[in-house]
Amino acid sequence: MIIYDIRSFDKAVDTTFFSCGQIQLDQYIRLYASQDIRRNVARVFIATPEYDTNQLAGFFTLSAGSVSCSDLPETLAKTLHRYPVPVALIGRLAVSMSFHGKGLGSILLADACQKVINASHILAVAGIIVDAKDNTAASFYTHFGFIPLPSQPAKLILPASTFRV
Ligand SMILES: CC(C)(COP(=O)(O)OP(=O)(O)OC[C@H]1O[C@@H](n2cnc3c(N)ncnc32)[C@H](O)[C@@H]1OP(=O)(O)O)[C@@H](O)C(=O)NCCC(=O)NCCS
Structure with a gap:
């Protein structure tokens, strides 16, 4: 089993x-x-x-974002009355092909979600949005419970109600 070091980007x-x-x-x-x-x-x-702590095996990005209430799946939109709705955004997540299929994608996604949960104690978010670059990426995220936004299926959301704050 490979053990990974996950840390902030450094130019080294x-x-x-x-x-x-x-x-x-x-x-x-x-x-x-x-x-x-x-x-x-x-x-x-x-x-x-x-x-080999210089070898890049994977990465992800996190940003703050917002989404229009009208773009959310109806079950989620009806519980929210504010516009725009604050979210965390996993803008990019990628694993080097030499590490594909070894669990690193799920480790990175779990780590990103945990970082959002930690941050959401002081900065509220209604969910985590991901930008899927294609259908394969979208199916990776739906595998973990993300739901496509009806108006923009390349964007998917994991509602905050599914993770404990
Ligand atoms: C998508 C990607 C991150 C998956 O990384 P990975 O390390 O190969 O994935 P893992 O080995 O952690 O797989 C975890 C689980 O996801 C599933 N999975 C992986 N890719 C999947 C896909 N495209 N569709 C559905 N499920 C997928 C695996 O079967 C596995 O399921 P299990 O835990 O039930 O066994 C990787 O293929 C990649 O970097 N692709 C190119 C970039 C990309 O598309 N990024 C995402 C959008 S920005």
């Missing part, structure tokens, strides 16, 4: 050979992650295997 990690199967996500971590951090538009977290 080698992003050169990172390839997850989605070129936009590979380019993001190589070229744009540092900028986003500097500009306070995303926090970026990386996973490296314990045996």
